[in-house]
Amino acid sequence: MLKTLKTNHGDISLPTFFPDATRGVVKGGLDTVDLSNTKVEGIVINTLHLRGAIREQFNCHLLMNWTKPIITDSGGFQVMSLIHHHPKLGKLTDNEAIFIDASGQKIIFTPEASIQLQLKLGADILICLDDCTDPESPLSLQEKSVERTINWARRCKIEFDKLTSQKNARPLLFAVVQGGKDRSLRKKCARALVELNFDGYCFGGRPLDGENKFLKSILQFTASLLPNDKPKYAMGVGTPQNIVDCFKMGYNMFDCVIPTREARHKKLYIFNKPLEQIDILNQEFYSSIYLQQSRFRDNLQPISPFCDCLTCQNYSLGYLYHLFKIKDILALRLASIHNLRFYTMLMEKLTR
Numbered sequence: 001m002l003k004t005l006k007t008n009h010g011d012i013s014l015p016t017f018f019p020d021a022t023r024g025v026v027k028g029g030l031d032t033v034d035l036s037n038t039k040v041e042g043i044v045i046n047t048l049h050l051r052g053a054i055r056e057q058f059n060c061h062l063l064m065n066w067t068k069p070i071i072t073d074s075g076g077f078q079v080m081s082l083i084h085h086h087p088k089l090g091k092l093t094d095n096e097a098i099f100i101d102a103s104g105q106k107i108i109f110t111p112e113a114s115i116q117l118q119l120k121l122g123a124d125i126l127i128c129l130d131d132c133t134d135p136e137s138p139l140s141l142q143e144k145s146v147e148r149t150i151n152w153a154r155r156c157k158i159e160f161d162k163l164t165s166q167k168n169a170r171p172l173l174f175a176v177v178q179g180g181k182d183r184s185l186r187k188k189c190a191r192a193l194v195e196l197n198f199d200g201y202c203f204g205g206r207p208l209d210g211e212n213k214f215l216k217s218i219l220q221f222t223a224s225l226l227p228n229d230k231p232k233y234a235m236g237v238g239t240p241q242n243i244v245d246c247f248k249m250g251y252n253m254f255d256c257v258i259p260t261r262e263a264r265h266k267k268l269y270i271f272n273k274p275l276e277q278i279d280i281l282n283q284e285f286y287s288s289i290y291l292q293q294s295r296f297r298d299n300l301q302p303i304s305p306f307c308d309c310l311t312c313q314n315y316s317l318g319y320l321y322h323l324f325k326i327k328d329i330l331a332l333r334l335a336s337i338h339n340l341r342f343y344t345m346l347m348e349k350l351t352r
């Protein structure tokens, strides 16, 4: 099993979890020092959202004062969330994705432009632009998406090779497997991408169906199509249990808004026992608490006795309850720090 991934900003131990810093910040008031302290090994930023924030010689590492790896999401997810779901916000052709921004301005996004921007942002891991679909979309749309995704990945690789061939420190380029819930399409997409030989492969599309059920079987099938000597990235996964399930299938990279979004909504994760006593692959290993409940008001204990995060080492549940009650932004930061550390501790446990 792959244990380490070498990048231009240090080695990443696998499996690993990246929080989403979509617009160059992890929501919840955390700065990059907080992120380092929670021991996250990398962050995911969004190419489309950050295209206006950088200048020549001023990439996102410098902008954010972040010295660890940066993964750039190509803009493929916005193809689904904006263009497929809201056709007024853009248009898709075989050549490009066209977005209409809030001011009505047209943004033409080709696979080549996506690679150029990701390199400018300072990415350590670039993702090929893909036509991301919803798993519930009709088969004809999934077929088109796979065709485009393969063609765009080929164009991304040509542009990437052209722009990085002279560089001493070459970043990594990952491709995204689309195909919705259809096995033959996932197979077609994975085979074509593996043939093109990328540095890693991602499971693309929402990992949940229309009823928000985890698409375990298609995730498992897709993992089986990908080479074991390259990283397998389950994009957008997920809950702690979903991550463990995907790890068993062979995935070793994850990103998701869940830990920080749940923290902002007062939901905190806790391990059921000290980590060394948990059989994480076979047991129910965690639960969650909801800080809305007044039973926490007089509680002077930390969120978890098994957590070494800044919040648990210094503050009580009662204080956090109070901060949420008075709606102070410190509540969001302390809760987010705890949940992110829960996720990195989960990774440490899976690494062992």
Ligand SMILES: [Zn+2]
Residues within 6 Å of the ligand: 303, 304, 307, 308, 309, 310, 311, 312, 313, 337, 338, 339, 341
């Ligand atoms: Zn904690």
